[in-house]
Amino acid sequence: MHTHTLAPIDTALERVATERRALDTERAAYETFANRVAPLDVAVPAHQSTASQTLPSAVGVDRRPCGTDPIREAFRDTVMSVPHYDADYGESLLAHASGELSPELARGLQSDAPPPGFKRTLLDEVEDAIKRRRSLLDHLVTEADSLAAARSALRDVVAGLDSVWGRREGGASAGPTPDKLTEQCRAVIEDRQSLVQNRLFSSIHDGHDFCTYLYGDVDGWTYPVLSVAASLRRDIDALDSSL
Incomplete structure (x- = not known):
């Protein structure tokens, strides 16, 4: 009767299950993003000089300076490509990076010459995003x-x-x-x-x-x-x- x-309560259980799937997907996306960014050398813009393009590389790892283009591409391919992104966020890269990481890092992602320590700061913020999830x-x-x-x-x-x-x-x-x-x-x-x-x-x-x-x-x-x-x-x- x-x-x-x-x-x-049944609806709440469904909502919790949906949110768990979304958060776990985001956690995995940030981890993949961090793995793609870790080997990159972003200290010097890719177009700066011929000499800067011939820095020694570790075996199997391309250490040539690349600017932030690959980082933005990785962010789109991972964090912004989760299935629920458009429905739950629907933001530009700048807006999403600003909200999820920091406004300073979002500005750095738009620059071909990010400030010193940019990648380390970015990876630290990404780790925080993973921990929050x-x-x-x-x-x-x-x-x-x-x-x-x-x-x-x-x-x-x-x-x-x-x-x-x-x-x-x-x-x-x-x-x-x-x-x-x-x-x-x-x-x-x-x-x-x-x-x-x-x-x-x-x-x-x-x-x-x-x-x-x-x-x-x-x-x-x-x-x-x-x-x-x-x-x-x-x-x-x-x-x-x-x-």
């Missing part, structure tokens, strides 16, 4: 586990509500009381609130920002578990008053 009430992936694993546990507990509440409704209609007398169902809902709410409030991120975001990031544009709710639990509490209260 009340199984449709769990729909926000790994951290978010860890939080998404925790979120998926929390959603699944809450769904299981609230599914029991749904079954209990149906049982109470059946008793009201003259069915079997065994089953949970409205007070017991209320307590089950309360336990889920407290566990969920504790998780949201105590999440620790390496960035400035907190647990509430995390929920907004995941669910803020979905069907008018930002806290799927709390939304479902509150709906079930209203159903329990309404049924209790009619018994």
Whole structure:
């Protein structure tokens, strides 16, 4: 009777799964980008002088100065080529590099003569971008586990509500009381609130920002578990008053 009430949690689980796939794809793209950039020598523009084009090379590695053209090409081929890029970002190279790395690095990517230490700084920022995604992936694993546990507990509440409704209609007398169902809902709410409030991120975001990031544009709710639990509490209260 009340199984449709769990729909926000089902939607949330789908959103988490989608975000995990996207973040893991981005993590891999940044790692591939870093691997392509690491062997490049960008200290001197490719067009500067004939002498600069004949620097000694390590075996199997082209160490000729190349400017930033290959870096921009690698960025487009990796970071900007993930399947969801247009839908989720849809930005120019400059805008995306500025937001994901830094405005200074974005300007450096546009220059044929990047400042000293540019590549090292770029690779450091790329490593930070990878670490941020790994951290978010860890939080998404925790979120998926929390959603699944809450769904299981609230599914029991749904079954209990149906049982109470059946008793009201003259069915079997065994089953949970409205007070017991209320307590089950309360336990889920407290566990969920504790998780949201105590999440620790390496960035400035907190647990509430995390929920907004995941669910803020979905069907008018930002806290799927709390939304479902509150709906079930209203159903329990309404049924209790009619018994």
